[in-house]
Amino acid sequence: MTTEPAEAGRDPEAVSKFVEGFAAQLVEAGMQRMPARVFAALLASDSGSLTSAELGESLRVSPAAVSGAVRYLSQQHMVAREREPGSRRERYRVHSNQWYEALTNREAVLKRWESALREGVASLGPDTPAGRRMAETLAFFEFVDGEIAAMMERWRVHREKTFGAG
Amino acid sequence: MTTEPAEAGRDPEAVSKFVEGFAAQLVEAGMQRMPARVFAALLASDSGSLTSAELGESLRVSPAAVSGAVRYLSQQHMVAREREPGSRRERYRVHSNQWYEALTNREAVLKRWESALREGVASLGPDTPAGRRMAETLAFFEFVDGEIAAMMERWRVHREKTFGAG
DNA sequence: TCTTAACTTCACAAGTTTCTGAAAGTAGCG
């Protein structure tokens, strides 16, 4: 028996159209192509999770490509890997209600920008025009850090009201 | 007479170190290399603006490369182009206090994601599990749209207090 | 109107990234 269709009763054409379209947007925003396609496929799956074989089949790519994409996505905390009990297959899962919170966990990125700017202020001098510009930019990022945390708190409240407990 | 040093009295080594380091962070975050370097150079300049020739010289790249990078940056509203009066040179300027606001003008990006998700909800059906997941993701992005606008308003107030009128 | 400084566009070479098939590694299950 070949891989069974975990997602029956859906128009594969419509699914594929969404997957490729959404992936294209992610690519445009800077994500690599294969991770973007894998992620979009998971997002469009009813169960929110697919096996490596299912991903390879529906995207028409090799297991190696799936492996690489999934490694990237789990490093970014955008998918979780889980082992199917009593099987040697792995499933990759998008945390429905939390994946997009990972988008706001650009914290690491912000921190590195801040650190580069801090060095710049120090080495060019805080009293030079360039130093002052960088200091203000730095202040902005520090401000954003704090605001994002507060925003996510408000989102959780908002979400609760709109969608109920997830 | 060759291009005159618009930025005298600074340690070119220190400037270059900052430029390359900050550019590397921008690249990591998804920006192309040359736009990142050009942008970092502008950010590190005392006047906040450099000519094409100055950029080419300090980054050691051809006029063609500068041209391409600047086109990209101005499309992203990260730099403005201005013509030096009485000259055929152009200057490229980073709007000290507003460039990073362009970062939050990822509005176009968000809008395209939203539109892709809306199509997905429609084509997979709002009552399917996948459709519901996408609808919630969509709601999150719509929420973020509004929050970012409010956040920038708060930033302007905060900035005023900290740095005074810009 | 002509000259010429400055910017832009274009075709291509060099460099980088991405995906594949094949080989190696890992872990259920008998």
Place this chain on the structure above:
DNA sequence: CGCTACTTTCAGAAACTTGTGAAGTTAAGA
């Protein structure tokens, strides 16, 4: 303890990206 199903790693081919030189375009100033 070995077999086998699955996943990962790796070297290399193919596709894409990036930066260059050279030709083309624009516009300031005489």
